Amino acid sequence: MFKDFLPVSQLDLQKRGWDQLDFILVSGDAYVDHPSFGVAIIGRWLEAAGFRVGIIPQPDWTKSESFTKLGTPRLGFLVTSGNLDSMVNHYTVAKKRRKSDAYTPGGVIGKRPDRATTVYARKIKKLFPDTPIILGGLEASLRRMAHYDYWEDRLKPSILMDTKADLLIYGMAEKTILEVAEALHSGLPVSSLTFIKGTSFFTKDLSIVNDPIVLPAWKTLLASKKQVGQSFLTQMNHTDPISGEVLAEPYEHGFIVQIPPSPPLTTKEMDQVYRLPFVRQVHPMHQKEGDVSAFDEVKFSLVSNRGCFGGCHFCALTFHQGRHIQIRSHESIVKEAKELITDKDFKGYLHDVGGPTANFRQPACKKQVTQGSCRHRQCMAPSLCPNIEVSHQDYVSLLRKLRKLPGIKKVFIRSGIRYDYLMADQDTTFFKDLCKHHVSGQLKVAPEHSNTQVLHLMGKPAIQVFDQFRHKYHQFNAKEKRHQFLVPYLISSHPGSDIHAAIELAVYLKTLGHQPEQVQDFYPTPGTLSTCMYYTEIDPRSNEKIYVPKDPEEKQMQRALLQAGKKQNQALIRKALEKAGRQDLIGHHRNALIPPIKSKALPSSKKEKRFKRR
Incomplete structure (x- = not known):
């Protein structure tokens, strides 16, 4: 099957015979049509559902024509800073400007603004005041409620307050964006989308949602750091799609409402995502500008899972992907590996087979599947929960299948390994295989x-x-x-x-x-x-x-x-x-x-x- 990039210009629309797009994705990253890039996944996912999608990668935020070149979308703009938070992308922990950007061709810095999601959304709001703006991606996801901003050293309100966007999708967005798209396509106004899991929005009328947990108000947060802590703890305890409840954060003229997270993808749905017709290349429009080093890192890697129940307190995975493990089938992963083997640049080495935590390939425990993750107990800290079920059998089986493929010389694991989970496994097969086959020095x-x-x-x-x-x-x-x-x-x-x-x-x-x-x-x-x-x-x-x-x-x-x-x-x-x-x-x-x-x-x-x- 012939694979082509999603439209990025009027010429692309003409080639497809389209006079208008349903959605326009605006991203702070270069356009890389690969499943390690969120914009590519969302674009392809919507395309597979029958929607017309175009992409504006790294627009010049000082020029209106950068945002108007694909016209007015029928259903809305989908806005993201890209795979990374734009402030982390731009600044070291010492708040010094970084010298390169891994998601920009040639590593050139400055191709996106600071706080890219906010800047893009405000510009689009000015140019297209009547078109829905929907925020997504890591930057928006982690700022859906009031949050501490390290770069300005102060508390900031929800990004929805700063951008005046109509809706925010947090977490991994496949199920949510499809539900939003279908609702908008059916004729529902974006203001009525107050029921979709995995979304946040602003409302003046809290009665539109049932029995919300009301968090400390914005003014209270500004006055009390203790209340900031308690608000965050409540949010952390409601990040589960099964046990999470509706949250509401009061502001002077209304509320930011968070609907509980979207359910995790099933293995069948994960397989559907990764068999979408990705070109698996950087768009030719970037060719003269140089390589995108973030793509070079993942080009010959395989994603086998999502989510993490590790619960490291300095990691935002709990707030973004959640604690439920979502896995692809062996068949899906092996099929992708076979495709990689045919790539002219493939040298026989799979650089990684993993995810946020490589050796998580099953739920933390049976209870998590039916009742959700525990609100007041972490799975692995300060020690492993007695109910945790530890096994590497499925991962071992997957890795052995990949090692046997003709054309594969080595299968490396470079994603994070939870060594405490590994040590809890009485079966040392994976540990031995890891040392013998999967370590690159x-x-x-x-x-x-x-x-x-x-x-x-x-x-x-x-x-x-x-x-x-x-x-x-x-x-x-x-x-x-x-x-x-x-x-x-x-x-x-x-x-x-x-x-x-x-x-x-x-x-x-x-x-x-x-x-x-x-x-x-x-x-x-x-x-x-x-x-x-x-x-x-x-x-x-x-x-x-x-x-x-x-x-x-x-x-x-x-x-x-x-x-x-x-x-x-x-x-x-x-x-x-x-x-x-x-x-x-x-x-x-x-x-x-x-x-x-x-x-x-x-x-x-x-x-x-x-x-x-x-």
């Missing part, structure tokens, strides 16, 4: 810290679990005579991590003989419990005050401590150790983090003069 896992209190605030297991895992990992590699390294991901300056906790982690790394090449400072982005703790300096689960490192110099110290072997860090580390009263870690002994300051030797001529005077 080094395996990256995420203990994140070593301090017990910090790990508790992160939603991560005790460091002893990681120790058990690394010992087992080295044993299996030794048995297979493979020299494969283990690279731990670490986060510095997370809420709860004072200078003593950072020193504890530095000493732990010293005992491992590991020096990280890179360390990630905690990045407070919308939609995470850790960000809520960063802003409020309270753990909303207990209402206890927690220490939050915000001073730039202390954050530099904490980061430097994790890279104690770097000579340029010694001055900062010395200052940190003196501040903490830990001068015992300065010296030449085996536990020392840095050496003492060398006394300056006198020049030989001065030594001779001093000797003669004597």
Whole structure:
């Protein structure tokens, strides 16, 4: 079957014989027609349902013609910043401008504005005041309610208040966008779409929804950080499609309403998504501008699942994809692998087979399937729930099928592996297969810290679990005579991590003989419990005050401590150790983090003069 890109110009519409589109997708990313890009999935999904869809990728937000070139859509504009939050895309945690954009051809920075979703929506509202505007994507999803904005260091209202958009779709949007599209096509005005799961909207009349849970009002949130914490906790407890309830956040002239999440896709529906007629290439319109490096990373990778019940507090997956695992069938994945093998650029290596967490291929437990995820209990933190069902049999079977395909040399796993889940499996088949077949020289896992209190605030297991895992990992590699390294991901300056906790982690790394090449400072982005703790300096689960490192110099110290072997860090580390009263870690002994300051030797001529005077 011939595959073509979705329309991006009037010429494309003419070729198809169309005089008007049903929907126009406006995106901050370059147009890559591949299932790892949300815009491509939504565009193809709507196309498969019979709707006419066009795409405006990376419009020049200063020029009206960038937004009017495809005309007025019959049903609405679908607006997203792209695969990433535009602020994270543009700025480091130190709020310094990044030098490249992985979702732009040639890595050129500045092809999208800061807060792209808001800028695009406002521009479209001005140009097309009577056309529905529907927000989607990660940036909008995590800002659907009031949220802390790290870049402006203040609380901000729902993005719906800033944009005046008609509707917001949060989470993975296939089911929701189809229901919205069909409702609009049937003639319903967008203002009447107050019943669709996975949406948020503004209303002046709260009686249009049944029995909502009313969150603290915007004015209350501005006045009380404690209420911010309690509001976030309520939202976190209602992210499940089965047990979640309607939420309402009051503002001066109305309410932001959140309808419970859309049900997860079935395996059959997941397969339907990934067999849509993607071209699997960057659109030719970008050809002269250079490669899109984000596409290069995923071109020969396979998505096997969605969702994550891991519950890391610094991760927004719970708020976006949810805790229910959605999987593709083996047949669907194997078929896609066979297609990749025929690609002229394929060298025999599948770069990844996974998802948010690679080794999750089944529900957390039976109860989750029928009653939803527990509101007041995480599946894996502070330890694995007794009801969790651990198995890697399905994943092992899938990987073995892929390894047997003619033309496949190696199948790597580069998605995150939950080592605590792996260690809970009494069957070591997957662990052995992982070491023997699926590691590309080094395996990256995420203990994140070593301090017990910090790990508790992160939603991560005790460091002893990681120790058990690394010992087992080295044993299996030794048995297979493979020299494969283990690279731990670490986060510095997370809420709860004072200078003593950072020193504890530095000493732990010293005992491992590991020096990280890179360390990630905690990045407070919308939609995470850790960000809520960063802003409020309270753990909303207990209402206890927690220490939050915000001073730039202390954050530099904490980061430097994790890279104690770097000579340029010694001055900062010395200052940190003196501040903490830990001068015992300065010296030449085996536990020392840095050496003492060398006394300056006198020049030989001065030594001779001093000797003669004597």
